[in-house]
Amino acid sequence: MAAPERRITTRELTDADAIHDYLVTMYGTAMRMTCTDERYRFHHRRTDAGPFALESVEQFNHLDFAVDPLRLLVIARVSTARMERCCGRVDGRYAADDLFLVADPDLPYTLRWLPGAITCCVMDPGLLARVASPAPGRRPEPIRFTGLDPCSPAAAAHWWNTRRYVAGLLDDRETAAVPLLVDSAAQLLAAATLATFPNTALVDPTIEDRHDASDTTLRRALAYIDDHAAEDVSLAGIAEAAHVSVRAVQLAFRRHLDTTPMAYLRRVRLDHAHRALIAADPEKTTVAAVAARWGFANHSRFTAIYRATYGVLPSATLRGSS
Structure with missing residues (x-):
């Protein structure tokens, strides 16, 4: 299995049109950008690892954005800037050390960014289903976020610690080239994001899940893990192989082995x-x-x-x- 190619992109821009065009290309959506200063300075660094990317951005102007739906999850943490965001009916003001979802992936938003630096994680929303599917076959609706701010300061701190761990892994050329490590990093970020921000992913097993957490489910899951341990294994993949939901396979492991699928x-x-x-x-x-x-x-x-x-x-x- 080939590892996702790690790509590092760095840009230092001093022209407003160049900044705008670069961001449109980077995020793949239309946007309008205005600036209150004729002098521009914009620094962007991205480490792209396939289904997710880590970014650090610093700029020295007062920038205003009106952005079409991103179709991406962007989790931002303010380093030295101040930011104001409006998405749908949700407003937010953020300063140093604040963590937030930039926007609902399916909604347009506006953003005011005062001078300073931020860090971001850009994630394909499809990655979430690999760690927490809302009962496949019974609830096909995609996972939606019901809030753009963390559930608690502790949850925000956990997300940031996860992001720092993943950043360290990607900064090492050798570990970044190992498929299993990059895949594990992607799943860690997805799981941390679901644990940090309120969303519609099911937390507790349903009645059907409890019924499906049988010996047969466990045997199928064990066989799949044993046969594919050298490959890209996700919770959703294990559940699909066992023909049950993610919650059912998790419950089967707890019930019969007192462990989790990923621990096994x-x-x-x-x-x-x-x-x-x-x-x-x-x-x-x-x-x-x-x-x-x-x-x-x-x-x-x-x-x-x-x-x-x-x-x-x-x-x-x-x-x-x-």
Whole structure:
């Protein structure tokens, strides 16, 4: 499986028309932009990882935007700027450290951006269904956000910590080239976004979900995970293979194994990493390379989990001394 190509784009612009055209191209939607100052300075950096991108933007003017529907999720955190946004009937004013959804993906919005910097995460809304589908086959409606501000300060802090972790992963050329790590990062961001902002995704299992959380569902899910552990595995993919909803497969794992589907997937991948270390030539590979290949980006965390599971350090297994 090929990894999504990481693309880093950096622009420093000093012309209003150039700024406008660049943003239209970057976000793929029509917009109007006005500025109260004839002197312009706009800096934009984007790291594109396929279904999502991380951005940092800084500008030194008073900019006003009127933007057509983005069809994208844009989560912004203010660094040093001040911003005012109106989307539908929802207004918002934001200053340093505030986190917010820029707009409903299906609605136009206006934005006033006073001088300063922000960071953004741009996400394909379809990514949300990979971690929380609203009961496939029974509730086909797409997930919608019912609010543009975080549910709580704690939820906002969790989202930001997730974003920082993902940014660190993408900044490392080696880890950014590993498909399982990039896929896990995308799912982490999607799950954190659903946990942070109010939305219509179902939280509790329905009566049908409880009925479907059977031994048969579990066997199908286990077989799918075992057969596809080296591939891009999502909760929605596991549920589809088991012919049930995401909630049903989650409940089946809790009910029968007292774990989660993704925790079981990590155990399977850890076992593959263990076997790979046993078979590897220590002169030609490293523990970090094997760990990354099986989706473990944090070397110290992988070492701790490995030692807790197998009773030795992964380096000892690689050297053949386990």
